[in-house]
Amino acid sequence: MDLSARLISWYQENKRDLPWRNTTEAYIIWLSEIILQQTRVEQGLPYFERFAAHYPTVSHFAAATEDEVLRLWQGLGYYSRGRNMLKTARQVLNDYNGIFPTSYTELIKLKGIGEYTAAAISSFSANEAKAVVDGNVYRVLARYYGIDEPINSPKGKKTFQQIADEVLDVNRPALHNQAMMEFGAMLCKPKNPACGICPVHLDCIAFKQNATTSLPVKLKNVKVKKRYFNYLLISDGETVLMNKRGDKDIWANMYDLPMIETTEQLIPNEILHLPEAAVFGKNLTLLSHSGIIKHVLTHQQLFIQFLIIKEKPADLQPGWFYTDIDNIKKMAIPKGVIIFIKDFFNF
């Protein structure tokens, strides 16, 4: 038996029961695939349930607001996925009569759908013969065939896509794709792969050469920069001054508090005497302040602190607005900020 046939057999015996595997409805599969981008199944599952319940069809989704989608997405990260989903839902309603496309060629045109996701949706919903290549597939192929080309270089990506296409069982692409990914996720794991119970280990180059730990090869690049977010919390107990973020930086279009970003860690007193603090008023009174909360992201480390001040600013800057404290619960607020706010206002 070849690799595909063996992995399909393994899959049929060992697969997890996941809700998006019980349908061929392109809309539902799209929902699951976007949510699962760069996200573990266990983390994405509750969000999938939430979105499927809120938006049973693509028309329901298209009728949502961006604020609402981002609020549902809160805590999952990579929020552009949510924003792009709304664009795509609306496009499907307008340009495809509300019928979610199932062909790779149409899918790849939509916002938030790249090569992987187009292959996944087209194969799962319509059995189109497109091979998915995700993190799992890179790992399985690199090990089984002993390929040491970096998986994250443009050249490497082409190589692996080519091999994935050759290995694909064109007669049952959906099953094949599911099997490759499930096998990678459950058995051929990044650390401590379960080679002892692996159905293909005797033909696996990495196993035979004892090289599973060194494959796949990945170029690492990430230079992490440090940023210092100094939030000012201004509240009279009824309302609080909030800020809607712009559409460029992290947490685009989400809500946080007015902030002074500094290039180094400063103490509250120093921050309030910064020229940038003038927009909040002069001779500011610091009522209290939080400790420094370290919020670690892929490309940056955020050092966040909250300064509670007494004065209300005379003029509101762009993005600033007052809202009832209760309304905060309905707004999409990033993890590093909502943690403190919840604690501060006791909800």
Added chain:
DNA sequence: AATACGGGGAT
């Protein structure tokens, strides 16, 4: 070809 974009879990 590089970089930006979150948050969490495993090791």
Added chain:
DNA sequence: ATCCCAGTATT
């Protein structure tokens, strides 16, 4: 601390 997760869009 480091890796990496059912990746995509932008520069």
